[in-house]
Amino acid sequence: AQSVSQHNHHVILSEAASLELGCNYSYGGTVNLFWYVQYPGQHLQLLLKYFSGDPLVKGIKGFEAEFIKSKFSFNLRKPSVQWSDTAEYFCAVNPVTPGGKLIFGQGTELSVKP
Amino acid sequence: GAVVSQHPSRVICKSGTSVKIECRSLDFQATTMFWYRQFPKQSLMLMATSNEGSKATYEQGVEKDKFLINHASLTLSTLTVTSAHPEDSSFYICSASVVGYNEQFFGPGTRLTVL
Numbered sequence: 486a487q488s489v490s491q492h493n494h495h496v497i498l499s500e501a502a503s504l505e506l507g508c509n510y511s512y513g514g515t516v517n518l519f520w521y522v523q524y525p526g527q528h529l530q531l532l533l534k535y536f537s538g539d540p541l542v543k544g545i546k547g548f549e550a551e552f553i554k555s556k557f558s559f560n561l562r563k564p565s566v567q568w569s570d571t572a573e574y575f576c577a578v579n580p581v582t583p584g585g586k587l588i589f590g591q592g593t594e595l596s597v598k599p
Numbered sequence: 600g601a602v603v604s605q606h607p608s609r610v611i612c613k614s615g616t617s618v619k620i621e622c623r624s625l626d627f628q629a630t631t632m633f634w635y636r637q638f639p640k641q642s643l644m645l646m647a648t649s650n651e652g653s654k655a656t657y658e659q660g661v662e663k664d665k666f667l668i669n670h671a672s673l674t675l676s677t678l679t680v681t682s683a684h685p686e687d688s689s690f691y692i693c694s695a696s697v698v699g700y701n702e703q704f705f706g707p708g709t710r711l712t713v714l
Contacts, residue, residue: 528692529643536701586648589643
């Protein structure tokens with residue numbers, strides 16, 4: 486079965502630290518890839534997405550992600566986190582196939598200490 | 600653009616009653632709407648996919664008689680939790696998409712608490 490794995494359940498960082506959240510998926514075909522953020526008490530917001538082209542994708546709020554096809558990975562990065570980045574982060578994968586559904590990872594809770 | 604709303608945002612009901620949750624695409628016509636369930640500290644689990652004018656397609660393990668989905672128009676889908684029980688308490692999130700556009704737009708979610 487297709488699955489998405491986020492390796493870190495809870496990450497605690499100090500402000501200005503660099504961030505990298507891991508995401509791996511299991512599907513051998515073409516995929517669309519997404520990172521969503523859910524701030525406390527708010528709804529899911531799209532951070533960035535990859536469909537094709539340059540595997541290094543820039544998103545909002547200084548986030549970026551790199552698609553490494555050979556590793557089935559789509560890790561999220563930010564060079565310097567802020568307290569306001571405290572949130573839950575979800576990686577999601579959409580296999581490009583008829584009936585392909587959006588499959589979410591289990592989420593990573595990021596806590597940034599001021 | 601691409602705003603999805605849900606109503607109500609929170610609902611508390613007694614065990615055995617039914618609750619209806621609405622999902623609306625405010626500024627676009629959604630050919631497909633999705634319903635997810637999210638337990639605390641867990642990921643989103645797809646419950647069902649609905650296309651306008653068609654019966655919803657439910658994921659394995661989701662009781663279609665308990666979670667009734669109606670997608671009567673291109674801007675509205677409803678999820679009715681029938682005969683709700685405390686174990687149905689959860690965060691229900693809908694999303695909407697347009698055919699040929701590889702992205703879903705998410706609603707703010709509805710927190711259901713069944714007493």
